Amino acid sequence: xxxxxxxxxxxxxxxxxxxxxxxxDSKPVSPEVRKKVLDIIEEIGYKPNEVARTLVTKKxxxxxxxxxxxxxxxxxxxxxxxxxxxxxxNYDILLCSSYGDKETELKFIQLLNRKQVEGIILISEIFxxxxxxxxxxxxxxxxxxxxxxxxxxxxxxxxxxxxxxxEMTNYLIxxxxxxxxxxxxxxxxxxxxxxxxxxxxxKAVDEFEQxxxxxxxxxxxxxxxxxxxxxxxxxIRENYDATAIFxxxxxxxxxxxxxxxxxxxxxxxxxxxxxxxxxxxASILRPRLTTIKEPYYDIGAVAIRRIVKELKDESxxxxxxxxxxxxxxxxxxAKVE
Amino acid sequence: xxxxxxxxxxxxxxxxxxxxxxxxDSKPVSPEVRKKVLDIIEEIGYKPNEVARTLVTKKxxxxxxxxxxxxxxxxxxxxxxxxxxxxxxNYDILLCSSYGDKETELKFIQLLNRKQVEGIILISEIFxxxxxxxxxxxxxxxxxxxxxxxxxxxxxxxxxxxxxxxEMTNYLIxxxxxxxxxxxxxxxxxxxxxxxxxxxxxKAVDEFEQxxxxxxxxxxxxxxxxxxxxxxxxxIRENYDATAIFxxxxxxxxxxxxxxxxxxxxxxxxxxxxxxxxxxxASILRPRLTTIKEPYYDIGAVAIRRIVKELKDESxxxxxxxxxxxxxxxxxxAKVE
DNA sequence: ATGAAAGCGCTAACAC
DNA sequence: GTGTTAGCGCTTTCAT
Numbered sequence: 001x002x003x004x005x006x007x008x009x010x011x012x013x014x015x016x017x018x019x020x021x022x023x024x025d026s027k028p029v030s031p032e033v034r035k036k037v038l039d040i041i042e043e044i045g046y047k048p049n050e051v052a053r054t055l056v057t058k059k060x061x062x063x064x065x066x067x068x069x070x071x072x073x074x075x076x077x078x079x080x081x082x083x084x085x086x087x088x089x090n091y092d093i094l095l096c097s098s099y100g101d102k103e104t105e106l107k108f109i110q111l112l113n114r115k116q117v118e119g120i121i122l123i124s125e126i127f128x129x130x131x132x133x134x135x136x137x138x139x140x141x142x143x144x145x146x147x148x149x150x151x152x153x154x155x156x157x158x159x160x161x162x163x164x165x166x167e168m169t170n171y172l173i174x175x176x177x178x179x180x181x182x183x184x185x186x187x188x189x190x191x192x193x194x195x196x197x198x199x200x201x202x203k204a205v206d207e208f209e210q211x212x213x214x215x216x217x218x219x220x221x222x223x224x225x226x227x228x229x230x231x232x233x234x235x236i237r238e239n240y241d242a243t244a245i246f247x248x249x250x251x252x253x254x255x256x257x258x259x260x261x262x263x264x265x266x267x268x269x270x271x272x273x274x275x276x277x278x279x280x281x282a283s284i285l286r287p288r289l290t291t292i293k294e295p296y297y298d299i300g301a302v303a304i305r306r307i308v309k310e311l312k313d314e315s316x317x318x319x320x321x322x323x324x325x326x327x328x329x330x331x332x333x334a335k336v337e
Numbered sequence: 338x339x340x341x342x343x344x345x346x347x348x349x350x351x352x353x354x355x356x357x358x359x360x361x362d363s364k365p366v367s368p369e370v371r372k373k374v375l376d377i378i379e380e381i382g383y384k385p386n387e388v389a390r391t392l393v394t395k396k397x398x399x400x401x402x403x404x405x406x407x408x409x410x411x412x413x414x415x416x417x418x419x420x421x422x423x424x425x426x427n428y429d430i431l432l433c434s435s436y437g438d439k440e441t442e443l444k445f446i447q448l449l450n451r452k453q454v455e456g457i458i459l460i461s462e463i464f465x466x467x468x469x470x471x472x473x474x475x476x477x478x479x480x481x482x483x484x485x486x487x488x489x490x491x492x493x494x495x496x497x498x499x500x501x502x503x504e505m506t507n508y509l510i511x512x513x514x515x516x517x518x519x520x521x522x523x524x525x526x527x528x529x530x531x532x533x534x535x536x537x538x539x540k541a542v543d544e545f546e547q548x549x550x551x552x553x554x555x556x557x558x559x560x561x562x563x564x565x566x567x568x569x570x571x572x573i574r575e576n577y578d579a580t581a582i583f584x585x586x587x588x589x590x591x592x593x594x595x596x597x598x599x600x601x602x603x604x605x606x607x608x609x610x611x612x613x614x615x616x617x618x619a620s621i622l623r624p625r626l627t628t629i630k631e632p633y634y635d636i637g638a639v640a641i642r643r644i645v646k647e648l649k650d651e652s653x654x655x656x657x658x659x660x661x662x663x664x665x666x667x668x669x670x671a672k673v674e
Numbered sequence: 675a676t677g678a679a680a681g682c683g684c685t686a687a688c689a690c
Numbered sequence: 691g692t693g694t695t696a697g698c699g700c701t702t703t704c705a706t
Contacts, residue, residue: 002476004683015693020685027686030691045474050451051391052683056698060388062431069417071617076413080406083434092452094399095430097420114387115429137382139339223621254621261623280408281618284560284591286598341699352677357701367675389699393682678705689694 003046012040023048054116063304064094064112064120066105073280074296075123078145081300082121089308091118102128109134119307121145121300127191141310143303147277147294148221149191155318157302159325161193164292165200168246168274171327173204176336177244177272178211181236183256184248185218185225197248197276214240218252226255230263243271243336250275250282250291257285257332268334278328287331295323340383349377360385391453400641401431401449401457403442410617411633412460415482418637419458426645428455439465446471456644458482458637464528478647480640484614484631485558486528492655494639496662498530501629502537505583505611508664510541513673514581514609515548518573520593521585522555522562534585534613551577555589563592567600580608580673587612587619587628594622594669605671615665624668632660 005023009016014033021027022037029037040046054060063086067075083093094117098104105128112120119141122131127149135142144154172180182201186194198215205213216236218225226247233256236242247253253275260267267273267287275282275291282289302321310316342360346353351370358364359374366374377383391397400423404412420430431454435441442465449457456478459468464486472479481491509517519538523531535552542550553573555562563584570593573579584590590612597604604610604624612619612628619626639658647653 006683016684017686017694018692021692024685028691033691047447047451049392049453049683051388051397051453052698053685054388054698055386055392055683055700056685058698070407070413070420071410071417073408073410073413073617076407076410079432080408080434083407083432087433092448093432095416095420095432097417097424110384111429114384116386116388258621258623280410281621284595284618285622286595343699353700354677354679354702355675358676361701363701365675370675386699389682390701391682392684392699393701395682676706678703680701680703682700682702684698685696687694687696690692 002049003044005046005048007044008037008040008046011044012037060116060118061090061092062094062115062117063091063307064096064108064115064117065123066096066098066108066112066120067123068098068100068125070095070097074147074277074294077280077296078123078300078303081297081302082304085301085304086308091304091308098124100126102126102130106130106134109138113138113140118311119143119304121303121307124149127151127189141307143306145299145303146193148193149189150193151191153319155306155316155320157299157306157321157323159292159294160322161196162200164276164325165197166204167200167327168276168292169201169204171329172244172246172272172274172333173208173211175244175272175333178336179214179240179242180205180211180244180246181214181216181233181240181242182246182248183216183218183226183229183233183252185220186248187217194248201246212240214242221249221251223251223255223258226252227259228255230256230259234263234265237271244274244333245271246274246276248276250277250279250289253289253291253332254281254285257287257289267332272333274333283328283330290330290333291328293326293328295325298323339386340381342383342385344381345374345377345383348381349374395453397453397455398427398429399431399452399454400428400644401433401445401452401454402460403433403435403445403449403457404460405435405437405462407432407434411484411614411631414617414633415460415637415640418634418639419641422638422641423645428641428645435461437463439463439467443467443471446475450475450477455648456641458640458644461486464488464526478644480643482636482640483530485530486526487530488528490656492643492653492657494636494643494658494660496629496631497659498533499537501613501662502534503541504537504664505613505629506538506541508666509581509583509609509611509670510545510548512581512609512670515673516551516577516579517542517548517581517583518551518553518570518577518579519583519585520553520555520563520566520570520589522557523585524554531585538583549577551579558586558588560588560592560595563589564596565592567593567596571600571602574608581611581670582608583611583613585613587614587616587626590626590628590669591618591622594624594626604669609670611670620665620667627667627670628665630663630665632662635660
């Protein structure tokens with residue numbers, strides 16, 4: 001059994017309140033007594049029990065983070081941001097993985113509440129409306145992070161996808177590309193962020209007036225999905241005289257690039273490819289992927305910053321916080337000769 | 338304020354002990370009373386406070402995990418294994434990042450103890466002897482995971498690096514390679530696992546009798562370090578007539594491959610490259626990297642399994658647990674013509 | 675089968 | 691400046 005505050009008090013010949021005062025610096029204690037207590041603490045290696053402390057102070061210094069899968073590099077980056085900023089305010093991270101399951105997300109929200117976390121950040125990849133009700137019944141700050149879907153009126157932090165998509169398309173146009181294929185798995189889902197991204201792409205193409213809107217639909221947003229549509233893309237390229245591809249996610253672009261390498265299509269000589277996200281691997285690959293940098297680390301950092309603020313009763317910006325994005329111009333996109 | 342067990346008791350017209358009994362199924366309760374209590378719980382949405390529970394039961398159902406950086410994909414994989422298996426036993430993960438700092442590792446061990454975690458898994462990349470003393474003063478199960486250094490007598494789980502390195506070298510030899518360069522950042526550090534890996538490489542080369550041991554030293558084990566030694570490697574290749582490179586870590590191999598691509602050296606036509614680890618990106622790159630698969634997910638899974646066992650007072654295998662590895666034969670290594 | 679009461683380790687009035 | 695005491699929300703004897 002580890003030593004308790006009682007043991008310290010007894011050995012130091014003082015009351016437990018005095019011990020509490022010295023370890024918390026909460027009230028003045030005479031220098032001699034303070035030293036005595038500190039010595040005993042050192043001697044027996046006493047460490048305050050944070051659980052007992054939490055029970056009375058109502059402060060657990062714990063933030064619950066529910067992720068889809070920490071194995072996704074962009075999620076890992078977000079968690080890094082959360083963890084690192086959280087630490088600045090003495091908060092620790094309770095990590096749970098939902099693996100994309102609705103019920104699991106819900107269950108973890110409950111569990112984290114029972115564990116008395118002071119706030120929750122949900123990093124999801126699905127649309128789960130029930131999460132709303134769940135949170136309404138609890139009274140702790142939370143932030144909702146989702147790269148694919150938006151949940152209305154939910155505090156979140158991201159980038160302006162419409163602008164980002166618009167800018168990237170314009171960049172491609174500025175390179176001399178006329179017909180640009182937009183690749184997505186969008187399937188008319190109500191809350192999909194793809195709506196915005198597609199709108200941005202369309203706007204740029206419309207304004208340009210010289211090219212067509214061309215869409216190619218993948219099964220999903222993973223590398224394999226990108227690889228699978230490689231053949232379709234090649235056909236579309238012939239039919240529409242397309243010279244560039246704008247993928248709604250880096251993963252799709254990477255899968256596609258691999259398909260091209262495997263089939264002797266040169267990037268960017270034969271075709272240019274742009275992605276969306278700037279996941280870690282995007283700048284490691286050859287050619288390096290031109291893409292939109294979503295600041296994952298910062299998104300996590302701002303998310304927890306918001307929670308900490310709310311916990312301190314400071315004013316918080318309502319709803320969505322948009323962070324700046326960047327167009328990363330790299331070798332996968334070239335000028336049209 | 339959330340409802341407490343008292344509220345439930347009052348509303349149900351029973352004592353708090355009875356409520357406790359129904360929520361824990363710890364002792365028989367008459368069906369009518371049970372139903373009444375359950376109804377009230379449902380009605381007011383009562384959720385037991387796990388912190389209060391922990392204070393009396395001494396079970397926090399929390400495992401502390403200290404990582405170097407969750408942004409490293411292999412670490413993320415380990416954490417996945419820990420989290421997923423932990424969940425099977427109702428354990429949650431308290432995640433802390435040390436970013437490779439000795440003092441931070443130590444501080445987190447203390448912090449986690451104060452938070453009453455039931456076990457600790459330390460995923461480190463440095464050699465930190467003080468961790469030993471730290472753990473000796475606490476009395477909770479722990480596992481030490483480190484891809485670079487070994488800590489004697491510490492419970493750990495990994496692969497047999499000597500065997501793995503030996504097998505990979507032999508595989509390269511079987512492909513017809515005579516002179517194989519071994520790339521490492523090994524600098525004579527006492528507890529480096531590189532010792533074992535180098536020994537395995539040497540053994541295979543010695544037994545082969547037809548090639549030379551050739552070493553190339555990088556500054557570190559990261560992608561950039563691999564890229565930086567590209568020029569040296571090319572020189573060594575000329576001088577020693579080397580046809581294959583065995584990198585002590587995938588990251589080095591990837592950096593090197595990028596250097597080659599950037600300098601028009603073809604892999605595997607001009608030179609073969611093998612890595613060590615099988616990090617996520619190894620099988621995404623083109624050519625896909627031949628490497629040794631360290632089962633990161635399983636390593637994490639076994640680590641927490643060990644802790645849970647110890648917590649249940651089941652017998653645990655002492656010290657090191659070695660998991661099987663695999664030689665992943667992919668396109669970065671080819672037969673010598 | 676149920677309730678009263680002690681106590682987990684700590685903080686925070688409240689006295690003195 | 692220091693000690694006494696009442697909880698925090700819960701589990702767990704111990705009676706009944």
